[in-house]
Amino acid sequence: MTSHAFTDAERAALRDTLRAFIEREALPHIDAWEEAGAFPRELYARAGQLGILGLGFPEEYGGTPGDSTATILLCEEFARTGSGGLIAGLFSHGIGLPPILNLGTDGQKRRFVPDVLAGRKIAALAVTEPSGGSDVANLKTVARRDGDHYVVHGSKTFITSGVRADLVTVAVRTGPPGLGGISMLVVEADTPGFTRTALDKKMGWWCSDTATLYFDECRVPAANLLGGENQGFVGIMQNFNRERLMLAAMAVAFAQVCLDDAIAYARTRETFGKPLITRQVIRHKLVDMATRIHPVRTWLYDLARRIDAGEWPIAEICMLKNAAVACVEFCAKEGVQIFGGAGYLRGARVERIYRETKVLAIGGGAEEIMKDLAARQLGL
Numbered sequence: 001m002t003s004h005a006f007t008d009a010e011r012a013a014l015r016d017t018l019r020a021f022i023e024r025e026a027l028p029h030i031d032a033w034e035e036a037g038a039f040p041r042e043l044y045a046r047a048g049q050l051g052i053l054g055l056g057f058p059e060e061y062g063g064t065p066g067d068s069t070a071t072i073l074l075c076e077e078f079a080r081t082g083s084g085g086l087i088a089g090l091f092s093h094g095i096g097l098p099p100i101l102n103l104g105t106d107g108q109k110r111r112f113v114p115d116v117l118a119g120r121k122i123a124a125l126a127v128t129e130p131s132g133g134s135d136v137a138n139l140k141t142v143a144r145r146d147g148d149h150y151v152v153h154g155s156k157t158f159i160t161s162g163v164r165a166d167l168v169t170v171a172v173r174t175g176p177p178g179l180g181g182i183s184m185l186v187v188e189a190d191t192p193g194f195t196r197t198a199l200d201k202k203m204g205w206w207c208s209d210t211a212t213l214y215f216d217e218c219r220v221p222a223a224n225l226l227g228g229e230n231q232g233f234v235g236i237m238q239n240f241n242r243e244r245l246m247l248a249a250m251a252v253a254f255a256q257v258c259l260d261d262a263i264a265y266a267r268t269r270e271t272f273g274k275p276l277i278t279r280q281v282i283r284h285k286l287v288d289m290a291t292r293i294h295p296v297r298t299w300l301y302d303l304a305r306r307i308d309a310g311e312w313p314i315a316e317i318c319m320l321k322n323a324a325v326a327c328v329e330f331c332a333k334e335g336v337q338i339f340g341g342a343g344y345l346r347g348a349r350v351e352r353i354y355r356e357t358k359v360l361a362i363g364g365g366a367e368e369i370m371k372d373l374a375a376r377q378l379g380l
Helices: 008-025 030-036 042-049 068-081 084-090 098-103 106-117 232-268 280-308 314-344 349-362 367-377
Strands: 123-126 142-146 149-160 167-173 182-188 194-198 210-221
Touching (some): 008 042, 042 084, 068 084, 068 232, 149 167, 167 210, 167 232, 182 210, 182 232, 232 280, 232 349, 314 349, 314 367
Parallel strands (some): 123 167
Antiparallel strands (some): 142 149, 149 210, 167 182, 194 210
16 A cells, blocks of 8 residues: 545545545445445446545556545545445455555566456455454465465455455465464466355345355465465554554444434424424434544544554554444444434435444454454553
8 A cells, every 4th residue: 555645635636536426326326236235346447447446556556646544535435325335345455455565576566456446357355264253363274385386275254345356365374373374375266166155144234245265276376475475464464454444434434424314314304393303312312423423533533644654553543443333333323213213214324334333343353352452552
């Protein structure tokens, strides 16, 4: 990933571009995509043409200059769809490509990255396994060197864009147990023995393509190894920090959507002859929501600026993710409560966000893992 400090004018222009794209390409269709369980593959190409997929990636590989605050802005605008699945699916390369950029050679970057940022191909990351999620050190998918290839055997699950991905950055075991025996391989979709099964019965992220991946003696060219053998764990950890920041940005943005929709509904909904917003208990609920959002958003932007300045406060990133999730959980709950029966029906953004809060608490490192990692970073 690369950082270019945006001016206020550049941020305004980016927001205008994103808003126009979302209003034209997503908002008229998002409810149908959610019910269908997928959005059109063509959306990648449309986003790629505008440089949206490349935001924050190196220009020499087809990227668009951008800093961490620009990524937050992207989350804020896409949150207007009320669909975390759209963000997760359309931007799965946000976790699929960084190991290539951080560990790969220039040749590997030029081979894999430009087509993804242009929307011609889809990239995914595969770390989580059926036997364990956050326990990366004990992953069991094995890659055995055989001449000019690695023979990969094992499985991965809960993989975003897992069915449609043209290339998957896969964490594999090439060495002894523990963190020191992990490598990263790029597995391409047409590799013999590579199959996937859709996971389409989900609480949320309905329009996101989620899958279990199977590697049955897949022969992957050794040229697809990223970095040195047994050096993949560093790439995974670098990835997790940015993923957690983006998940926090999504959570805060969705919390704001819940507040905005709750205010709009309370102004128009009448009870006992008066607008709902005239009731003190409702106004207090809205103030409580705003009170939760403001400090977490301030913390989010502060961390983004510090990260772009070269600082990586890992403990704060973990704590921020948990705080942002708690914020959206509260705001989604109160938003549905203010909507009443209307919030229980599909079609309201608060209903969809309410269902999707749990994946934000689990993805990128579960809440409990975040607390334990933060504790260790704080020397506790």
